[in-house]
Amino acid sequence: MKKILCLGLLSLLALSNISAKTRVTIFGDSYSTFEGYLTPATNETWYWKADSPHRNQKNDVTKVEETWWWQVIDKMGWELEMNNSYSGSTVGYFGYQNENYQPRSFNTRVENLGEPDVILSCCITNDSWTGEKLGHYKYANWTENDMWYFRPAMARLCSMLKQNYPMAKTYIILNTQLKPEFGESLQIICKHYGIPVIVLHDIDKQQGHPSIAGHKAIAEQVVDYLKKE
Numbered sequence: 001m002k003k004i005l006c007l008g009l010l011s012l013l014a015l016s017n018i019s020a021k022t023r024v025t026i027f028g029d030s031y032s033t034f035e036g037y038l039t040p041a042t043n044e045t046w047y048w049k050a051d052s053p054h055r056n057q058k059n060d061v062t063k064v065e066e067t068w069w070w071q072v073i074d075k076m077g078w079e080l081e082m083n084n085s086y087s088g089s090t091v092g093y094f095g096y097q098n099e100n101y102q103p104r105s106f107n108t109r110v111e112n113l114g115e116p117d118v119i120l121s122c123c124i125t126n127d128s129w130t131g132e133k134l135g136h137y138k139y140a141n142w143t144e145n146d147m148w149y150f151r152p153a154m155a156r157l158c159s160m161l162k163q164n165y166p167m168a169k170t171y172i173i174l175n176t177q178l179k180p181e182f183g184e185s186l187q188i189i190c191k192h193y194g195i196p197v198i199v200l201h202d203i204d205k206q207q208g209h210p211s212i213a214g215h216k217a218i219a220e221q222v223v224d225y226l227k228k229e
Helices: 002-019 068-076 125-130 150-164 180-193 212-228
Strands: 023-026 079-083 118-122 169-174 197-199
Touching (some): 023 068, 068 079, 068 212, 150 180, 169 180, 169 212, 180 197, 197 212
Parallel strands (some): 023 079, 118 169, 169 197
16 A cells, blocks of 8 residues: 555656746846836836837837747747846946946846746847947956946856856857957856857847847747757
8 A cells, every 4th residue: 555655656746747847037138028027027128018108119029929038938838937137238237328227237137037947048238239348357256346347247147147046057148230249258258157158140120129020030049059958
């Protein structure tokens, strides 16, 4: 009888493990936002529903199912842990018009990503566009001043992702049409921390943001990379 009970419990545990879905956190900027799907809800969004007065009429994305991250989760059979994306966010603190972007910075938000099995982060687009300086490669003992430069800020972000989420598999997604020196620096830093970089290509954009076709292309490229892992 005990043997039968033990076998039954083992079977239940096995079924539980099989049914447990991979939990993924999306950690991004405007490309990964969508109205009603952000944590915290106060994060600024760029993509809005079709009936929203805030919607950018020059971009055709109007449904969450059209976003790259929704498609990746659907195709991989995963579930969303949370989407901590924030429009305009930068890795460092240097924002547009020389503003202090610390509140929306990836380095500030990295503390709040839930308990993911996978982290997908498209993160350096605004750093490339704001005029932020590269700075020097620095892999420890960061100061607040370092956070105003891309290279040390990116290194700290990678370190925090590794430290705070040691059981999660993290992937950085490298956008197209960025300054080459930012993409090159990102790949050098990610290699130092052993974080894979998914390099995008041929992404259609409207108003500087992926269109429906652009999101579909991102999703396909990310899924293709993940399935080869």
